[in-house]
Amino acid sequence: MTAAEAIVSVSNLRVDYGSREVLHGLTFEVRRGETLVVIGGSGSGKSTMLRTLVGLERPSSGEVRIKGVDITRAGAREMDGIRKRIGLAFQGGALIGSMSLGGNISLPLLEHTTLEPSTIEVMVRIKLEQVGLSGFENYSPSQLSGGMKKRAALARAMALDPEILFFDEPSAGLDPITAAGIDDLILSLKKAYALSMVVVTHELARAFLIADRIILLDRGNIVAMGPVDEVRNSEHPRVRQFLDRIADSAQDDDVDHLRMFTEGIR
């Protein structure tokens, strides 16, 4: 693999909620045009990482550079500029409930471009067609199923033709057929556009399917990072545990386990 230019570079990223540190110094990069999949269990910090990458959480230290701009220090205007070049598809969709599906997708176009309303209408139809939701413009988000909401969120994230697409749990909570449909959608987008994508998921099979590179996140640390095959064949115990689906308690050190019950009690 040729080393492409990094479009997102993260160095020594730390995030804490109050006194509890959730991410313990992550360093990685997303290369232009690649699909990076971040996998990890519940509580591994992957959602926090995604929220920090798009500027929804402030890190306690470290930097996040998107297209060369350190978003942890960027001013409001600069941040707006970056945000117009990235899209985030939320896990639950996060569609604006008071607007129709078409209204949701046209919102960034109406607010940030000077396109004619008729042009915007055409663009909305194109975006909806891309995610397989043609003809649903006038539906309200509450009338959509979970899978449709995720696809609609993707259409909205792509409304401004972003360079980087962030995707939070694309297949969580979906039946296998719908989930496979979303994977196909991601693969076809990857082919059609020179998109850089960051996909956060806890599902391994999907990660191997759509990823160029994989990061395995565990308790706020990167335990493995590399091309799909490298991670699949890794001998790291934590990676094997995740790949072989072994429950946590079987692996825990007995003393550590006991300490959990007695810590702080005198």
Add this chain to the structure above:
Amino acid sequence: MQWVAGVGAATERSVAYVGELAEILGNSLRLLFLSPLKRGRMLQRAVHEAMGAGVRALPIVSLITFFVGIIIALQGAYQLQRIGAMQLVPSLVAISITRELGPLVTAIVVIGRSGSAFAAEIGTMRVTEELDALKTMALDPVAFLVVPKFLAMAVMLPCLTIVADLMGVLGGSLFGVIGGGFSFGGYLIATQDALLARDIASGFVKSVVFGITITAVACKEGFSTGAGAEEVGLSTTSAVVVSILLVILIDLVFTVLFYVAKGSA
């Protein structure tokens, strides 16, 4: 001595709360002029809010203040009859409605209709990550949601108050004509004679401040909603309770100020 600490802590919380209200108002003012969002679209949203908070409140505000007008006339007549001063009923109604009850009753109806709705709307959007979604689309939630609400309320509350004043006087005239021996025209002339421009203006000024206060409290409560549906209910409740308290408090301060100003003039 524990209660002293309690009073201190409560005072500190109150001051911090007012500080947060000032912050949201200051931010909105700044974004009204400096936000990169399109002004035309912002105004469209303000008009949309004004329809919901103002125009659709017209029937209920009119009805309630009409009844309040009748009640004031009845209660006033009950007292004035004894000293044979029934001719003062129009003036009593006009002054209490324009100076006090018009703005106040309007504000309380609007708190119930729109203050609660603002808090619930923003609170729900917070719970469903819609606020985050707006942020990632480079749409600042304060500029996008709050600024239009401030604009709508600062304009619509005075408008509603004018209607409320009118309906209150009409309510009073209903009693005046049926039970007070006035002709309709005579009642209106007596009202006109009793009113000074200052009476209406003071109510008008108050209602602008009420509108801004209600919006600030409702939006602040919406933004500080925690996670979960129950939290949305809690912030809606506190939006209503705090708004009513603050509106009455501001009303008291204004009334004292007007009283003192008139005394020294």
